[in-house]
Amino acid sequence: MRVELFVPCVIDQVYPETAFNSIKLLQKAGCEVHYNPNQTCCGQPAYNAGFWDEAKKIGLKFLDDFADDCYVVAPSASCTSMIKNGYDDLFTNSTSHNRCRNLQSNIYELSDFLVNVLKKEYFGAELVGSAVYHDSCTSLRTCNVHNEPRKLLQQVGGLELLDVAQPESCCGFEPSFTVKFAGISTAMAEQNIQQAVAAKADYIISTDSTCLLQLQAYIDKHQLPIKTKHIADVLTSGWANI
Structure with a gap:
């Protein structure tokens, strides 16, 4: 194809x-x-x-x-x-x-x-740790993508998917909004990260790099013990060991 x-x-x-x-x-x-x-x-x-x-x-x-x-x-x-x-x-x-x-x-x-x-969910990926999945606004609300990333992540060896109270809350990123309403944007990112940290997740995973960029900036500023990863990077993790 x-x-x-x-x-x-x-x-x-x-x-x-x-x-x-x-x-x-x-x-x-x-x-x-x-x-x-x-x-x-x-x-x-x-x-x-x-x-x-x-x-x-x-x-x-x-x-x-x-x-x-x-x-x-x-x-x-x-x-x-x-x-x-x-x-x-x-x-x-x-x-x-x-x-x-x-x-x-x-x-x-x-x-x-x-x-x-393609009807494919298993790619032989391995990533040891725990993670929460962040539903980006556009993924969930305009592309109707919700279960697909979770199905893929459930097939990753060593990865535990954790539940949080509000996986669908906005991260606060949109270029003009982030600039004009920086305080609100930062507070929205903080809310997402706090619930992931409270769940003791090692990673926040999403389909959208803009969300990850927003969340990682807050993580780096506050030196928090959690990382962000795009789902494509997760699904190709550990391939050298297979």
Whole structure:
């Protein structure tokens, strides 16, 4: 199966290893992975800030950079949601309407693609420790991804998934919100981390690097004994030992 990989801006700039691990994961699942080095942003930051004309220009480039006749997979529910939902505002009834609809039907968040399209949940990963899973807002509310990451993580050798009271509470990250309402944003991150620490988790795992970036910044500032990991990095952990 041919798959095109979309690497979001934050992963490209901050977590490049997650992109490489996504490729390894898809290849292990039997996919032929293609990466277009000309790809850039999906346009979400401009869209969320209200600059729809600028977002549309970026979106048109995105439509040009990716095929609309094969699967496109992204290790990010946030960016996947932008394509599936935000592009409705930008391209409905435009000359790019049909191209947009085709791409929208073919783009998937990584865990959703592995579980629901490829029907694969076990990848031989090993990570000793305990973890809580953080549902990102877009993963849960706009991509309808909830059980898929948990099914994958339950197959990781040595990893204990812990329950917390509010796994679905927002981490507080959105670029303009984080800047304009820093105090509220920080308090939201603190709430998520406190419940993970109280559960004695070693890791906070999520499908979205933006959530992890927000949470890790708070962890680093307060020197807390917990780490964040993207699900792609977890699912490729321990492969050298197999």
